[in-house]
Amino acid sequence: MGTGRREPIEGGRLLKEKPRRDVLLIATLDTKEEVVEYLRNRLLEKGKTVLLLDCSMAVGRSRLEPEITREEIAQWGGAAFSAVATSDQFEGGRVMMEGIRRVVSALFAERKFRAALGIGGSNGTLMATAGMQELPVGVPKVMISAMACGNTQFGPYVGTKDIIMIPSVADILGINSITKPIFDNAVHALVAMLDRKEEPFPPGQEQIALSMLGQTTPAGMAGRALLEKEGYRVVAFHPNGVGGAAMEEWIARGAFVGVWELTPHEVADELLSRIHSAGPNRMTQAAEMGLPQVVVPGCVDFFYGSPGPPHELASRFRERQTYMINSQIMLVKITAGEAVRVARELANKMNRSRGPVTLVVPRKGISRYDRPQYPFYNPEVDRVLFEEMKKALSSRIRLVELDLHISDPQFGEACASILLEMIKPVDGPLEVYRGKRKRLWKNDLFR
Structure with a gap:
């Protein structure tokens, strides 16, 4: 039948x-x-x-x-x-x-x-x-x-x-x-x-898509303030599988003029656990449409362990760096071998883009718990992730490395200013951000 x-x-x-x-x-x-x-x-x-x-x-x-x-x-x-x-x-x-x-x-x-x-x-x-x-x-x-x-x-x-x-x-x-x-x-x-009385949303304001978890919210909020000051409306999607799929769907419908992938966590989850996977087509629509993209490897250094009682999760991942965020969900830090897979997948997705892409790397940590004295601090894993991304990245992709943590509001402001330049190219940095750029980007590495 x-x-x-x-x-x-x-x-x-x-x-x-x-x-x-x-x-x-x-x-x-x-x-x-x-x-x-x-x-x-x-x-x-x-x-x-x-x-x-x-x-x-x-x-x-x-x-x-x-x-x-x-x-x-x-x-x-x-x-x-x-x-x-x-x-x-x-x-x-x-x-x-x-x-x-x-x-x-x-x-x-x-x-x-x-x-x-x-x-x-x-x-x-x-x-x-x-x-x-x-x-x-x-x-x-x-x-x-x-x-x-x-x-x-x-x-x-x-x-x-x-x-x-x-x-x-x-x-x-x-x-x-x-x-x-x-x-x-x-x-x-x-x-x-x-x-209910129909109250249509005011038309005419261009929108920017943002992927954001709670861990990346401080940077997302800081960047949003700058983007909205310049007249753009920011629509945030929670990258929990459904959120990323919805983001791809709305990008395909032409709802956005630019994309800020602050937290492409679902790409790692698709490879390693599929609990928060948005499927293999995550990060494809903006690439196919040629939209300007700022990509950050936010929260790709962990995946979600299977939901379950803490003692069962602890036993299953006892050899790994882990963190329980509540009574049912455990975050699991990726290994160096897994970092290679995640880095290559992210680079491949960026390389397929028909439009401008800038990869912005926060050198002091890419998730809330990725810093000294926190459970996901592992400089070797981060080093492998960054180096593998650089090796796999096309020469067409601009690379910016900042001496900041992803939770720093200044990091979000820097990402927003980069995206603004990509959406509205001008001769030199935007005047409103010139002071911040000089201070934040002093030791940037470009490629």
């Missing part, structure tokens, strides 16, 4: 004929009928109309009549519903997820709804949020889920979008004293989002 990529002609015509409503309600009606009816009635009481989408995969029928049927979803996914109903759950779910993605995207393009609400367990959550991920940021998206718990990775459900996950606490089976207030809160929240 394959998934076709072409839009079904009949399906396309039928979607255009669907009514225009306020809320798209996504659920498996074969198992969630009672709750769906409750949510729909509550929304109607609040003056909001509902477009019901059924993503059931079983042959049983519901007494509710959805505007978008499971048969239509399967058709848009490239198969007949009879094939979905008789296939294994994995293959059937794959077809239905593809259908939901395409149907939700097509319905929203026709302005058939203004917000999305989903309910479900494991499969229902995966299918409903697959559709929600097709919607732009800012469109209200609420998912009531039995999977919204602390033991679940949220990446597959939320992706790079602003989906609000509400734990159902109890499983979604009827209305009871535990679930009723949760369902009511979800309805009230969605209605409030729909009723």
Whole structure:
């Protein structure tokens, strides 16, 4: 059973004929009928109309009549519903997820709804949020889920979008004293989002993308102040896997005129642990588009150990330099051998850029704990990392080395001033930063 990529002609015509409503309600009606009816009635009481989408995969029928049927979803996914109903759950779910993605995207393009609400367990959550991920940021998206718990990775459900996950606490089976207030809160929240007064963001201000962890926040804040003084707005992304993927997505959409990779930590995590990985395409969009980039090897000197109890993590990494940042997460310092791999990967990503790139290296440490008397201080590992990057770096890439720590606000100011020159080239340094440049760059090494 394959998934076709072409839009079904009949399906396309039928979607255009669907009514225009306020809320798209996504659920498996074969198992969630009672709750769906409750949510729909509550929304109607609040003056909001509902477009019901059924993503059931079983042959049983519901007494509710959805505007978008499971048969239509399967058709848009490239198969007949009879094939979905008789296939294994994995293959059937794959077809239905593809259908939901395409149907939700097509319905929203026709302005058939203004917000999305989903309910479900494991499969229902995966299918409903697959559709929600097709919607732009800012469109209200609420998912009531039995999977919204602390033991679940949220990446597959939320992706790079602003989906609000509400734990159902109890499983979604009827209305009871535990679930009723949760369902009511979800309805009230969605209605409030729909009723808010639209306040468009002021247009015309150019934006700069910034990758920043808590460890690099002092430099990021200092640099942001200078960039915004020059008229740019800075958008920071948390490089935790999802953050970096979102950053790449918005770069590809043309949202930025420059990129400050203060913390490309996800590149190291992709190679060494994949807990905070943003995938192999991290640091590719700006390179392909030729955007000016300032790249700092911020926080590439560690990776995240697997989440777990402290005693288990301590045993697993007992031969390594480590630091527990909370009761569940351990940071692990890279070795000299790992530093070679990370350095070459970063250099290769910079070398592929079609635009100007400046690598700025803080010689006194590239993470908060990379300094004397701190747990990640290891001059030999840092030396290997820097030397390998230099060797692998193309002669087209400008190299600046500063006698500063990455946590120093002055380091952030220097990076910002470099990026400003790259975005708006002038003869000589920008006047407003000339004094700082002379003081900070006195012993810089250029290549």
